[in-house]
Amino acid sequence: MKSKNSCAPYAFRAVQTDTYRLRTVQNDHTAMKNKNILQSMRHAFDGMQAAWKAERNFREYAAIYAIFFVLNLMLGASVTEFLIGFGLVCGVFSAEYLNTALERLIDTRFPEICEDNKFIKDTAAAGVFIVSIAFFLSQGLILLPKLLEVIACVF
Incomplete structure (x- = not known):
């Protein structure tokens, strides 16, 4: 049971920053999976850079x-x-x-x-x-x- 002051769920809104372009993917859980370890590392470095800037x-x-x-x-x-x-x-x-x-x-x-x-x-x-x-x-x-x-x- 939710508390009296809890937040109502909102539909996901895509967010765009300098480094990331997020998109909403429905029913396709593999669309945002990394293809290999190099792509995974690239995304990790992108995240580090985005956090450093932000x-x-x-x-x-x-x-x-x-x-x-x-x-x-x-x-x-x-x-x-x-x-x-x-x-x-x-x-x-x-x-x-x-x-x-x-x-x-x-x-x-x-x-x-x-x-x-x-x-x-x-x-x-x-x-x-x-x-x-x-x-x-x-x-x-x-x-x-x-x-x-x-x-x-x-x-």
Whole structure:
């Protein structure tokens, strides 16, 4: 049973962005299937490019990661420490891609404001937040002792 404030379903509306031309396909589920792995990879890169252009968060996360990458290089992080940071950054970007896709779907398919839409968007954003916190905590645990060591040598 739907809640009192739930959204009524709307017919699918095709959305056009700079990178994508979506079309409505009825009863033909194979029309949008990738023919091979190269086409699948091309579509993945198209999605990455579209999200990079459309979402400020991707550019901000990339800048933050670049700063931490340089700090890790300068402070002599081990390969394992680099891999931990890289894995968590991949997690942040993956969560952000899913969040972006869900937000776009909600905004285009169910444009009205309601509690269900807010819940979906907020919980997707919470997933990004949790992985981001894990990245920052891991980088703090990795870099703080190294920074304190450098400061102790200077003073």
